[in-house]
Amino acid sequence: MAGMISRLWQVFNPPKVEKRGDALKFGILGAASVGLIGPAKSHSEVIVQAVAARDRKKAEAYAKSHGIPDVKDTYRDILDDPEIDCVFIPLVNSLHYEWAARSIRAGKHVLLEKPSVSNAAEAEMLFNMPELSEPNGPVILEAFHTRFYPSWVLFRSLINPADVAHVSTFSVIPWWGTNKNDIHFNYSLSGGSIMAMGTYNLAALRLLFDAEPEECLSCDVNAYTDGVHNKCDYEFKAKFRFPNGGTGDAHTTMQGPTVWKPSFATVTCKDTIVPDDTLPASQEKVLSRELTLHGFIHGAFWHRIDVKESFEIRSEDTGKPIKKWVENKSYKAYTFKEAGGEFADLPGEVYWMSFRHQLEQFVNRVKGRKTQNWVTPADSIAQMKMIDMAYEKSGLGLRPTSTYK
Missing domain, CATH: 3.30.360.10 (Dihydrodipicolinate Reductase; domain 2)
Incomplete structure (x- = not known):
């Protein structure tokens, strides 16, 4: 019982680690989801750098609550920031396609909440964007954390x-x-x-x-x-x-x-x-x-x-x-x-949620390292x-x- 309580405590309160100099800087579009905040704390190569929302006051409150350094006026401002490497998109479903496409065109890597888009027609357009097939082009992952x-x-x-x-x-x-x-x-x-x-x-x-x-x-x-x-x-x-x-x-x-x-x-x-x-x-x-x-x-x-x-x-x-x-x-x-099995040597702690395992693989793909699990x-x-x-x-x-x- 004590082990379970300790694990659950760390699930919601993951330890913070020192960030590397080459850590990826993320911008979040929208101030509602926490699917990135917790996992980023225990990842040395991830910094949640900025957030933007339709309501700036809401974005400011969100940034203060989660220790995010920068608040942008608009989603576009995040895409225009050369310091931002990756964009996390937890917006309402109807906006997934537009802002994922805009992010890719801006050269940003995209972690996109599921469902990725609104229908298959949008999926065909988004996941077949020419930028995604370019050498060293943007990485996109539908965030199917499970x-x-x-x-x-x-x-x-x-x-x-x-x-x-x-x-x-x-x-x-x-x-x-x-x-x-x-x-x-x-x-x-x-x-x-x-x-x-x-x-x-x-x-x-x-x-x-x-x-x-x-x-x-x-x-x-x-x-x-x-x-x-x-x-x-x-x-x-x-x-x-x-x-x-x-x-x-x-x-x-x-x-x-x-x-x-x-x-x-x-x-x-x-x-x-x-x-x-x-x-x-x-x-x-x-x-x-x-x-x-x-x-x-x-x-x-x-x-x-x-x-x-x-x-x-x-x-x-x-x-x-x-x-x-x-x-x-x-x-x-x-x-x-x-x-066990073929993935037995993959990193992980007992308190890592599925979001944290997902973030590990996303960072590996962006950094050009091997990814053992992926959503193509x-x-x-x-x-x-x-x-x-x-x-x-x-x-x-x-x-x-x-x-x-």
């Missing part, structure tokens, strides 16, 4: 995508955690539960099947129908078919029950025959596997991987069961050393195509495309 966490990497290593028959995912925000006037429920700002929490679910499906969905079979939504909230879903349940014949379910609600429960992803594998030389030729051993990652969105707070393996000895001729038993295992991985432009485009699939099937339609060129 994908950088050790428990997620371990979970995927336990699964052979070809064997996956079904995946079920769930994520939630309790009713008291949001209200109707939040940006999540403003259509013109590209709001909706699929865009907000649901994008985590859809990414999990794509990664666990290691493939793109062929079809969205269904997408049932609960959505607002009035004013700026019109066509904004606050809950959805979608089903997708994947190339190996498997199906994946995604369920998100942003009006969840009072008592919060962690997100989860459950994988049901196809039955497989297990070779066993101790059995007579007339019998076979069959394995059924079910694996669940609890808390896949914020693993540093709490997570657990449960593996249930159900064995059956049966007659090859009749298929009649002869013997059955179940073996259960559980894993946790707060560091890559605990996760093609990956981000495919992610938005899946979101579009769901919205088209729901009948709500795609989120609006920016007029910025």
Whole structure:
């Protein structure tokens, strides 16, 4: 218990480290998110140098609260500052495309909050910008922080995508955690539960099947129908078919029950025959596997991987069961050393959140060093195509495309 309390304390109060002379200087567009502030404290090569917001007083208060040296009058002022190397964009979804494109054209590296843009058309335009393919050109990363966490990497290593028959995912925000006037429920700002929490679910499906969905079979939504909230879903349940014949379910609600429960992803594998030389030729051993990652969105707070393996000895001729038993295992991985495998030597501390692991890889890519984990432009485009699939099937339609060129 003492170890857990100590870890959680450091999660929210990471130690500050001395900054190197060649540290990357970040500018933040908007004064709402803290997804960069905490992780930057424990990274010697990151300095949060400046912030800008539509309301300068809000930016000043944000800078004072988080120890940010410079406050700019406009987003453009950050892009025009030659001292700024990287831009973090946690703005409302509808502004992601415009300000990411502007940042790239200004020669800045971009850490872009997910979902990267409002729809697949914007994703195609953004991630195919010619500047991104130039030698030593800007780096862009969709900030899918969950994908950088050790428990997620371990979970995927336990699964052979070809064997996956079904995946079920769930994520939630309790009713008291949001209200109707939040940006999540403003259509013109590209709001909706699929865009907000649901994008985590859809990414999990794509990664666990290691493939793109062929079809969205269904997408049932609960959505607002009035004013700026019109066509904004606050809950959805979608089903997708994947190339190996498997199906994946995604369920998100942003009006969840009072008592919060962690997100989860459950994988049901196809039955497989297990070779066993101790059995007579007339019998076979069959394995059924079910694996669940609890808390896949914020693993540093709490997570657990449960593996249930159900064995059956049966007659090859009749298929009649002869013997059955179940073996259960559980894993946790707060560091890559605990996760093991090919990433076992990656740096990390038990208190590092997924955002901190993500920042480590982003800095490595900008500095020209090897990155062991990444979200590619093609990956981000495919992610938005899946979101579009769901919205088209729901009948709500795609989120609006920016007029910025």
